[in-house]
Each structure stands twice: as C-alpha cells, then as structure tokens.
Amino acid sequence: MARLERRGLGRYGVIDLDDSVGTYIIGRSKKADIAIDGDDSISSIHAELERKPSGWFIADLGALNGTRVNSEPISYKIVLHDCDDIQLGRTTLTFFDPTARGEETTKRANQKSPEITKGERLVLIELCRPAFSGRAIAGPASVETISKALVVGPAAIRAHLGHLYDKFGTEEEDGKSKREVLANDVMDRRIITRKDYE
Numbered sequence: 001m002a003r004l005e006r007r008g009l010g011r012y013g014v015i016d017l018d019d020s021v022g023t024y025i026i027g028r029s030k031k032a033d034i035a036i037d038g039d040d041s042i043s044s045i046h047a048e049l050e051r052k053p054s055g056w057f058i059a060d061l062g063a064l065n066g067t068r069v070n071s072e073p074i075s076y077k078i079v080l081h082d083c084d085d086i087q088l089g090r091t092t093l094t095f096f097d098p099t100a101r102g103e104e105t106t107k108r109a110n111q112k113s114p115e116i117t118k119g120e121r122l123v124l125i126e127l128c129r130p131a132f133s134g135r136a137i138a139g140p141a142s143v144e145t146i147s148k149a150l151v152v153g154p155a156a157i158r159a160h161l162g163h164l165y166d167k168f169g170t171e172e173e174d175g176k177s178k179r180e181v182l183a184n185d186v187m188d189r190r191i192i193t194r195k196d197y198e
Contacts, residue, residue, distance in 0.1 A: 002056055002097035008090050009039055015093075017049070017056070024049040025061075026088065041065050041089030048077075056080045056097060062132075062194070065089050075187040075194070076131045113189050114167040122150055123160045128183050128192045140183035 002017040015034055017024070024033040029044040036042050043063040050057045059077035060067035067074055068087040080086075086093040116124070126146040130139060143161070147154045161179065164170070170182045186192045 002051075002095065002099075004034070004086075004093040004095055006036070006091060006093050008092050011038055011091075017051070019051055022051055026093075027061075027063075036088065036091055039089045039091045042091060046088050047086070049080075050077070054079070055099075056095065058086060063088070072188070073190065076184065113191055116164070116167065116191075120160055120164055120167075123157060124164070124182075124186050124192050125196050126150060127161075127179060128187055129197065131183065131187060132194055132197050140177075140179045142179075 004015040006013045025045055025048055026032055026034040027044050027046040028036055028042045045061050046063040047067045048059045048061055057077045057079055060074055070085055080095045082097050084095045126149045127140050130141055143154050143157050147157045165178055168185055170178050172178055173181055
C-alpha cells in the first residue's frame with residue numbers, strides 16, 4: 001500500500017493511501033480528502049492525487065503557491081515514483097510506493113532556453129492554454145484551435161510550430177506528439193506559466 005509521510009512546520013504524520021479510492025484532493029480545507037492543517041501557504045484545494053492502473057499521479061489544482069515534485073514546479077499531471085518529495089507550501093509529503101521501487105523521477109537537465117519571437121510566444125501561450133484551464137488533465141491545443149484564437153491561418157501556425165520544434169530540439173517520444181512534448185518542455189522551463197493567462 002502506498003503512503004505519504006508529512007513533515008514541515010514541526011509536524012509529522014503518515015497517511016495511508018487506498019489503491020481503490022481513485023482520487024484524493026489535498027488541501028487546507030477540512031473538506032479535502034487529505035486535509036493539511038497548520039500551513040497557511042497551502043490552498044484550500046491545492047492538488048489532486050490520482051490512482052490509475054499505471055501508477056499514482058499528482059496534479060496542481062491552481063494553488064497560489066503551486067506544487068513541486070522533487071523541487072521542480074509542476075503544471076500538468078505527472079506520475080509519482082517511490083520516495084518522491086511533493087512540496088505544498090511549507091509542507092513536504094514524501095510518497096512511498098513499494099510497487100514503484102527502483103524507478104526514479106526523470107529530472108530535466110538545466111538547459112538554456114532558446115530565444116523566441118513575439119509571434120512564437122503567442123503560439124506557445126495558446127498551445128499550453130488547456131493545461132492552465134483548471135482541468136486535471138488536458139492535452140495541448142490543436143493547430144486549428146491556436147489558429148482561431150490568434151486569427152491566423154493554420155499554415156502560419158504550423159510554420160511557427162516547426163521553428164519552435166527546431167529551436168527546442170523537439171522530437172516525438174513515448175507516443176506523445178511533438179505538440180505535447182513541446183508544451184511540456186516550455187512549461188517545465190517556466191517559459192509559459194499561469195501568469196501568462198492573468
């Protein structure tokens with residue numbers, strides 16, 4: 001059985017996770033499935049923990065102070081591995097799952113981000129918009145959706161995306177499209193953040 005070990009602000013506790021539950025909402029609210037008290041830097045509804053056949057996943061739910069896994073901010077749902085640290089405000093929840101033992105969260109190497117034009121930035125903002133829509137899981141916007149939002153022809157959007165793929169060295173991976181890999185990359189690098197939609 002998976003579990004979370006809480007520490008921070010002089011508090012410690014162990015939370016057992018039931019594989020059959022499916023979804024846990026984590027937050028400061030007493031109505032949250034996993035209520036974290038005593039830390040006012042945690043939002044009332046902060047993050048979502050979900051059990052799927054392929055493992056446990058965590059997603060930020062638009063929390064003011066965000067959610068980090070192993071000190072890296074997350075902006076979309078990611079898989080958790082044994083011994084991953086989830087930082088919510090000033091509280092850390094260490095995730096333990098014997099079934100995920102031996103695997104590690106892949107961390108991106110620090111890479112210098114390429115320079116992008118104003119037009120490319122607008123395309124990236126629209127590409128990533130679904131990830132910041134408040135839904136737990138959302139893929140990147142389609143070429144047609146970006147085209148309508150920017151009132152530009154689909155061919156121009158494809159050209160911008162082609163330049164961006166080259167600049168970021170984007171390749172398809174693990175069944176993910178180039179658009180999805182690019183969106184994840186620019187959100188990981190914090191090139192596109194929630195502030196772009198405020």
